[in-house]
Amino acid sequence: MYLSTNVFNMERARSSIINVTSNAGCDTIGLRIKTKASLYDKNRESRMPKQKGMCIAVFAKHGASPKQAIWRSVVDLLAANAFHVLVCDSMLNSGSSRKSKPECDEANFEFANLALIKKKAKIAVIIGGDGTFLGTARELADCNIPLIGINQGRLGFLTDIRLDDINPTLIDTINGQSVSENRAYLEGQILRQGKVVENHIALNDIVISRGIVGGMVELRVEVDGTFMYDLRADGLIISTPTGSTAYALSADGPILHPSLAGLLIVPVAPHALTNRPITLPQHSTIDIHVTGGKQTGVHFDMQFNGRAKVGDQIRIKVSPHPIQLLHPARYDYFAMLRQKLHWSASPTEAPHKTRGLRDSGHAK
Known part of the structure; x- marks a missing residue:
C-alpha cells in the first residue's frame, strides 16, 4: 500500500484531503481531515447545535406581552445557538397582535400561525404551566412534533425545566441530551342518534359530570361492547396514565x-360505595350511555366543554397517534412525584417543602 498526499494551501482551505489507494483493489477512499483553525472558529464550532438552523417553535400563555422577559429570553437563547425561531401568534390577543408585529420586524424570531408551525417546526418549546402545555399539545396532536416544557406555572407535572435552569438545560435537551417519551391521547366522541356531534382529544382525561342544576348523572358503562356497570355519581373520569396524577x-x-x-376509570362521589376505580387495557373502547341527569357535561382536559343529553353516547378510546415528550437527561419520574406530591415527607415536613414549588424542577 502506498500513500499519495495532496496538501492544499491553508489560505484557500481549512482541510486536507488524503487519497489512499490500495494495490489490492481499485477502490479509492477519500478521507477528509480537519486542520486546526483559529481559536475563535474552534470555540464557535463547539457551541454550535448538532442541527444548525433547525426550526424551533415557541408557545407561551395566551395574552402574554410581546416584551415579556421570560419568553423573550428563551427566544434569545435559541437564536444565539443558531436556531430558527417561530413564536406562535396565538399568544397574542387581537389588539396586541396588530401593535406588536411591526415592532418585531428586526427581531431574532418571527411570529407564525399554527399552520406554518406545523409545517416547519421540528421541536416545540412550551412556556407556562400544565394547562398551557395541555392546550398546546392538543393543537399539535396531528403533526408529531416533540414537546419540551418550561415551568412557569405552579406544580408543572408536564413542564420539566425550571425558570432558573433554562440555560443550558434547554439547549442540551434540544441537542440530544434528553429522555424521549411517548404519551397517549384520548379520542372522545359524543354520539346523538348514531351521529357524531362532538369529536375532541385529551391528553389528561375526559370527564363526564353532573350539570349545574339537578342531581347526579346516571350512566351505563360498556367496555368493548360488554356491559360493565350502571353508575349514579357526580361524575366519571376516563384518564390516561398522564392524567392519573390530575x-x-x-x-x-x-x-x-x-x-x-392502560386506561383508568374513576367514579366521582358515586352513590354506591362499591363503585371503585378500575384500570383497563389501552386497546379498550369505552362506551358511556347517558341514562339520566340534566345538563350533563363532557370535559376534555377540563378545557373544552361539551354537553350530552339523555340518550346520548360518549365513546372513548386511545388515539393511534401518541405525543412525544422530550425531558432533560436527568429527568426522574419518581423524583418528580416526591417533589410535587411530597412522597416520603411526614405531615410536619410537607408545608416547609412547598416553598419554591412554583419553580421546582424534576431533578433530584
Whole structure:
C-alpha cells in the first residue's frame, strides 16, 4: 500500500484531503481531515447545535406581552445557538397582535400561525404551566412534533425545566441530551342518534359530570361492547396514565406510570360505595350511555366543554397517534412525584417543602 498526499494551501482551505489507494483493489477512499483553525472558529464550532438552523417553535400563555422577559429570553437563547425561531401568534390577543408585529420586524424570531408551525417546526418549546402545555399539545396532536416544557406555572407535572435552569438545560435537551417519551391521547366522541356531534382529544382525561342544576348523572358503562356497570355519581373520569396524577388522583384513583399501556376509570362521589376505580387495557373502547341527569357535561382536559343529553353516547378510546415528550437527561419520574406530591415527607415536613414549588424542577 502506498500513500499519495495532496496538501492544499491553508489560505484557500481549512482541510486536507488524503487519497489512499490500495494495490489490492481499485477502490479509492477519500478521507477528509480537519486542520486546526483559529481559536475563535474552534470555540464557535463547539457551541454550535448538532442541527444548525433547525426550526424551533415557541408557545407561551395566551395574552402574554410581546416584551415579556421570560419568553423573550428563551427566544434569545435559541437564536444565539443558531436556531430558527417561530413564536406562535396565538399568544397574542387581537389588539396586541396588530401593535406588536411591526415592532418585531428586526427581531431574532418571527411570529407564525399554527399552520406554518406545523409545517416547519421540528421541536416545540412550551412556556407556562400544565394547562398551557395541555392546550398546546392538543393543537399539535396531528403533526408529531416533540414537546419540551418550561415551568412557569405552579406544580408543572408536564413542564420539566425550571425558570432558573433554562440555560443550558434547554439547549442540551434540544441537542440530544434528553429522555424521549411517548404519551397517549384520548379520542372522545359524543354520539346523538348514531351521529357524531362532538369529536375532541385529551391528553389528561375526559370527564363526564353532573350539570349545574339537578342531581347526579346516571350512566351505563360498556367496555368493548360488554356491559360493565350502571353508575349514579357526580361524575366519571376516563384518564390516561398522564392524567392519573390530575383529577383522577383527587378522586382516589391510583397513579399509573406513564409507560403503562392502560386506561383508568374513576367514579366521582358515586352513590354506591362499591363503585371503585378500575384500570383497563389501552386497546379498550369505552362506551358511556347517558341514562339520566340534566345538563350533563363532557370535559376534555377540563378545557373544552361539551354537553350530552339523555340518550346520548360518549365513546372513548386511545388515539393511534401518541405525543412525544422530550425531558432533560436527568429527568426522574419518581423524583418528580416526591417533589410535587411530597412522597416520603411526614405531615410536619410537607408545608416547609412547598416553598419554591412554583419553580421546582424534576431533578433530584
